[in-house]
Every structure is written in structure tokens, then in C-alpha cells.
Amino acid sequence: MTDDCRELGLITGGSLIEGLQMKLSPERSIEEVKAGKFVVVYGLLHKFFSLITDVRLDASSTNILVNPPSREDEILRQVLSGTSTYATVELKPMLMLTHKDDEPKPVKTIPPHFAPVLEATEEDVGLVFGREDKARKFFSIGSPLDMDTPVCINLDRFVERSNGIFGKSGTGKTFLTRVMLAGIIKHGKAVNLIFDMHNEYGWGTRREGGSEFVKGLKQLFPERVSIFSLDPKSTRRRGAKPDVEVYISLDQIEIEDIALLQDELQLNTTAIESAFAIYRKYQDRWLTELLSWKQEDLPEIARELGAHQQSLSALYRKLNRLKTLPFIVDDSSQSEGTIKKIINYLSRGINIVLEFGKSNSSLSYLLVANIISRRIHDYYIEKTEEYFATQNPADQPRQLMITIEEAHKFLNPQSARQTIFGTIARELRKYFVTMMIVDQRPSGIDDEVISQVGTRITALLNDEKDIQSVLTGVSNTSGLRSVLASLDTKQQALILGHAVPMPVVVKTREYGEEFYKEVSSTAGEKVDAAKSVEELYG
Ligand SMILES: Nc1ncnc2c1ncn2[C@@H]1O[C@H](COP(=O)(O)OP(=O)(O)O)[C@@H](O)[C@H]1O
Numbered sequence: 001m002t003d004d005c006r007e008l009g010l011i012t013g014g015s016l017i018e019g020l021q022m023k024l025s026p027e028r029s030i031e032e033v034k035a036g037k038f039v040v041v042y043g044l045l046h047k048f049f050s051l052i053t054d055v056r057l058d059a060s061s062t063n064i065l066v067n068p069p070s071r072e073d074e075i076l077r078q079v080l081s082g083t084s085t086y087a088t089v090e091l092k093p094m095l096m097l098t099h100k101d102d103e104p105k106p107v108k109t110i111p112p113h114f115a116p117v118l119e120a121t122e123e124d125v126g127l128v129f130g131r132e133d134k135a136r137k138f139f140s141i142g143s144p145l146d147m148d149t150p151v152c153i154n155l156d157r158f159v160e161r162s163n164g165i166f167g168k169s170g171t172g173k174t175f176l177t178r179v180m181l182a183g184i185i186k187h188g189k190a191v192n193l194i195f196d197m198h199n200e201y202g203w204g205t206r207r208e209g210g211s212e213f214v215k216g217l218k219q220l221f222p223e224r225v226s227i228f229s230l231d232p233k234s235t236r237r238r239g240a241k242p243d244v245e246v247y248i249s250l251d252q253i254e255i256e257d258i259a260l261l262q263d264e265l266q267l268n269t270t271a272i273e274s275a276f277a278i279y280r281k282y283q284d285r286w287l288t289e290l291l292s293w294k295q296e297d298l299p300e301i302a303r304e305l306g307a308h309q310q311s312l313s314a315l316y317r318k319l320n321r322l323k324t325l326p327f328i329v330d331d332s333s334q335s336e337g338t339i340k341k342i343i344n345y346l347s348r349g350i351n352i353v354l355e356f357g358k359s360n361s362s363l364s365y366l367l368v369a370n371i372i373s374r375r376i377h378d379y380y381i382e383k384t385e386e387y388f389a390t391q392n393p394a395d396q397p398r399q400l401m402i403t404i405e406e407a408h409k410f411l412n413p414q415s416a417r418q419t420i421f422g423t424i425a426r427e428l429r430k431y432f433v434t435m436m437i438v439d440q441r442p443s444g445i446d447d448e449v450i451s452q453v454g455t456r457i458t459a460l461l462n463d464e465k466d467i468q469s470v471l472t473g474v475s476n477t478s479g480l481r482s483v484l485a486s487l488d489t490k491q492q493a494l495i496l497g498h499a500v501p502m503p504v505v506v507k508t509r510e511y512g513e514e515f516y517k518e519v520s521s522t523a524g525e526k527v528d529a530a531k532s533v534e535e536l537y538g
């Protein structure tokens with residue numbers, strides 16, 4: 001214990017399962033004590049790293065509460081304060097450490113009565129969460145409440161599993177995702193494919209409620225990030241040049257993709273059955289065929305295929321919308337070219353931001369993300385099998401992370417079973433592919449998928465259902481609910497799971513000039529950048 005740590009109070013009760021109670025020191029004001037604060041309890045043998053989960057007012061006798069001192073009676077108030085009236089703070093110990101040791105372990109016991117509780121020090125934070133250093137394993141994501149010390153995430157562990165970034169709209173999910181992606185790109189922990197539905201990752205975007213612009217990943221890492229665009233005109237209008245234009249041909253659209261669009265297109269199941277009937281006859285060309293037919297021939301065709309005529313007409317009418325999407329082409333070689341380029345870039349370690357430009361309807365987003373991810377999935381499985389056969393480290397596929405915003409569109413209980421994203425979330429970790437799921441409504445995501453999410457970074461959520469699903473599969477969460485519900489409306493998050501040793505609330509790192517300087521490959525790291533270009537292009 002050092003002098004510069006400030007004592008908050010003493011432990012007066014509690015249990016391993018329910019957490020501990022601390023009586024707040026009379027010198028401390030209850031208003032200094034916030035839910036989510038990181039504190040340390042000094043037991044005889046161990047330090048207990050804990051989180052404040054609740055704060056309560058207590059009185060030693062109910063008489064005082066029945067006859068409270070008047071507003072003017074300041075002296076009586078002070079006399080009562082700390083002895084007859086006092087504050088009790090609930091703590092949840094998350095890790096413990098023997099005084100001699102420096103490796104924190106899970107909590108298996110509790111400190112004795114009257115063990116002192118102190119605010120955590122810089123050293124405590126570093127000890128628990130690691131420090132950014134040459135090993136490039138740790139990356140700072142923010143600082144604990146009321147402190148100015150970096151809280152780090154273990155990037156190796158972060159990219160190893162799928163992750164989630166949750167929070168209500170406007171709480172800073174996209175900013176946080178950008179911070180995490182910048183860390184991963186800077187330290188080369190994984191190659192990223194970002195489905196950028198709202199054009200926020202590649203080039204600068206405007207800050208909410210201001211005229212200021214923030215930088216995109218392409219500006220921070222010009223030689224490590226490529227912009228693929230479904231709407232090159234829009235990309236150019238925003239003053240940027242896409243590196244690759246993206247096309248999708250009709251023969252790449254499978255029935256699985258249409259099934260995913262069922263809600264979007266308001267197709268019923270018999271329409272999907274008609275699609276199967278066409279597929280049986282025409283295979284990959286099913287959609288090209290369907291869209292080439294004339295309306296008046298449909299009854300005849302339906303009879304031939306043994307399909308329901310009205311459903312076939314509905315399918316025909318609704319899928320005709322696909323033809324109007326600007327990136328849809330007939331020529332399958334153009335589309336193959338796109339897929340090949342994506343795989344080629346990723347396997348060279350170049351991160352891809354796929355911009356949707358003005359083609360950012362849910363229809364385009366679902367369709368394109370699903371088609372591209374399916375092909376990448378096939379490729380990674382093949383590569384991994386090759387690697388298992390040769391066991392040559394040079395054959396090991398490069399770890400890939402796919403970022404999707406509005407993830408519930410793909411991962412709701414119904415779609416998660418049908419779409420490739422469900423498969424990736426459930427099992428692709430074995431094949432070196434993981435996902436970064438960004439979403440404002442985690443309760444809309446399939447439970448089985450959520451339980452596979454390794455690290456969860458959660459900004460404010462109000463809805464009880466959303467809070468519950470973020471905590472799915474986390475044991476002993478009673479205290480965390482109140483912490484989640486009491487976060488600030490912006491730029492604060494609770495981090496828990498695989499990449500941090502204990503749950504922690506952080507004020508997220510400011511994404512601005514200072515951050516650019518620290519991570520960007522354009523600043524200070526010229527030598528490194530030149531080297532990586534050489535590595536990439538040989
Ligand atoms: N880490 C951050 N650094 C700087 N500004 C932030 C940060 N997080 C949030 N903000 C502010 O909050 C606004 C909303 O953040 P955003 O990421 O767009 O929210 P969401 O994606 O959750 O809707 C941003 O426009 C920005 O002004």
C-alpha cells in the first residue's frame with residue numbers, strides 16, 4: 001500500500017457469491033463513488049481487484065430517518081454523517097493476487113472484516129490489464145473511470161475469437177470499432193474485411209453535431225488499407241478514389257441469399273419453394289433465367305416446373321428489383337474478378353473497407369455481405385485444410401476478422417441458421433476467421449451466436465432484454481447489470497470477456513489528432529511502412 005492511494009472505506013460484510021459491502025469513510029463524499037469504478041481491497045494475504053456495482057444510503061437507526069434534521073441544521077447533519085447516517089458501497093471482486101505474486105487469479109475467497117478499500121493506482125491497472133510495449137500485444141482502449149491510466153486489451157486474444165461492440169445508437173460504437181480496428185491494423189494482428197454500410201470507415205466522416213471531420217482508416221494506414229466500392233461515383237464525390245470497384249453477377253446469387261432477403265422483399269415461403277424449382281432445372285443460372293422471362297410466359301413456365309403460379313409471379317416481380325441495383329452485372333467474369341481481388345488482397349495482408357456508397361439499402365447490404373463472405377468462408381476452409389495437411393507454418397492462413405454493422409440483420413435467430421454469418425460466428429474460429437459484430441440491439445441476435453462472442457465491449461444499453469443478451473453466458477452477472485445501465489450516454493463502455501482479465505468500465509480513447517499521431521503509419525513510422533509495403537508487394 002502506498003501513500004498516494006486514497007482510502008475509500010472498510011469492508012463490513014459480504015460473500016463470495018453476492019459480493020462485498022464497504023462502509024464509505026466519513027471523509028469521502030458518496031457522490032465521488034460511481035458504479036463501474038475500479039478499486040482494490042487489501043486483505044491479509046491478497047489484493048482483491050474489484051468493481052463498484054451499487055451505492056446505497058443507510059442509517060443506524062430508523063428514528064433519525066423519521067425525524068431528519070432540517071435544512072438549516074448543518075451541524076446536526078455533520079454529526080450524524082459517517083456514524084448514524086452512512087453510505088454502503090457494493091463491490092464485486094473480480095480477480096485476486098497474493099501480495100508477493102504478480103499474476104492475478106480468479107477470486108476464490110474474500111477479505112476479512114474491516115479490510116481497507118483503496119482507489120486503484122496506475123500500477124494496479126498496469127498489472128491487471130498489461131501495458132503497451134514493444135511486444136505489441138496490448139493496445140490501450142481507454143482509461144478507468146476517474147483515472148488517467150491506459151486500460152489495455154490483449155490483441156492476440158481479441159482476434160482469436162469473434163467479438164461484439166454493442167450500445168444504443170449514438171453511444172460511440174462506430175468510433176470504438178474504428179479505434180479497435182486501428183489497433184489491430186497497426187500491430188498486424190489480423191487482416192480485416194469491413195462491410196461499411198454507412199461509409200464511415202474508409203475515409204473521413206463528420207462528427208455528430210459538429211462540422212469537424214474525423215479520419216478514416218485509409219488515411220491512417222494508406223498502404224495497408226484498400227477501399228473497395230459498390231458505388232464508385234459516391235466514393236469519388238466524397239473526394240476519395242476507390243481502389244477497386246465491386247460487381248456481383250446474377251449467377252452468384254444463391255437461394256440462401258434470397259432466403260435471407262425474405263423479410264426485405266416480403267417473400268413468403270412458397271415463393272422460396274418456386275425458386276428451388278427453378279434451381280433444380282437451371283442450377284447456377286436460375287436467377288438469370290428467371291429475370292429473362294416475360295411476364296406473359298409465367299403461367300406456362302410454372303406448369304412446366306410444377307411450381308405454384310402466383311408464387312412464381314411474386315418471385316419474378318420482387319426479384320426484378322435486383323436488376324436495378326447498380327453493382328449487379330450479367331457478366332460473371334467481372335464478378336469473379338471482384339471476389340478474386342478480395343481474396344488476393346486479404347491474403348497479402350491488405351485490409352479492405354467495402355463501401356456501399358448510395359447502394360446502402362438493407363437489400364444491397366445483406367446480399368453483398370452474404371455473397372462475399374460465403375466465398376471467403378469456402379476459401380478459408382480450403383486453405384486451413386491445406387495447412388493441416390502440410391503443417392507448414394508458411395501455409396497457415398492469415399487470421400481474418402470480418403466487421404459487420406447492424407449485425408442483427410444477419411444474426412437474428414432465423415437468419416443465423418441460414419446465413420454464412422451464423423456459421424462463421426459459430427465455428428469459423430477454427431478456420432482463422434472471426435467476426436466483429438457491431439449492433440445496437442443485441443437482443444435481436446441469436447443466443448447461440450452471442451454465447452460465442454469472446455470479448456464484449458458494451459456502451460450504454462437501456463433495454464432490459466439487450467442488457468440480458470450482452471451478459472448471456474457470463475457467470476455471476478448480478479452486479480454488472482447496474483453498471484451497464486449507469487454508463488454515460490457517450491464514450492463509456494464496459495469491457496468483458498476473453499481479451500481482458502476482468503470486467504472493466506472505461507472512458508474510451510478519444511479518436512482524434514492525438515490518436516492519429518499514435519497509431520498512424522503515415523506519422524513517425526515511415527520506415528516501418530516502407531518495409532511493410534516491401535513485404536506485401538515483394
Ligand atoms: N472515442 C470517441 N472519440 C471521439 N468522439 C467520440 C468517441 N466516441 C463517440 N464519440 C462522439 O459520439 C458520436 C457518436 O458516435 P458513433 O460512434 O457514431 O455512435 P454509434 O455508432 O454508436 O451510433 C460521434 O459522432 C462523436 O462525436
Ligand SMILES: [Mg+2]
Pocket residue numbers: 173174
Ligand atoms: Mg454507428
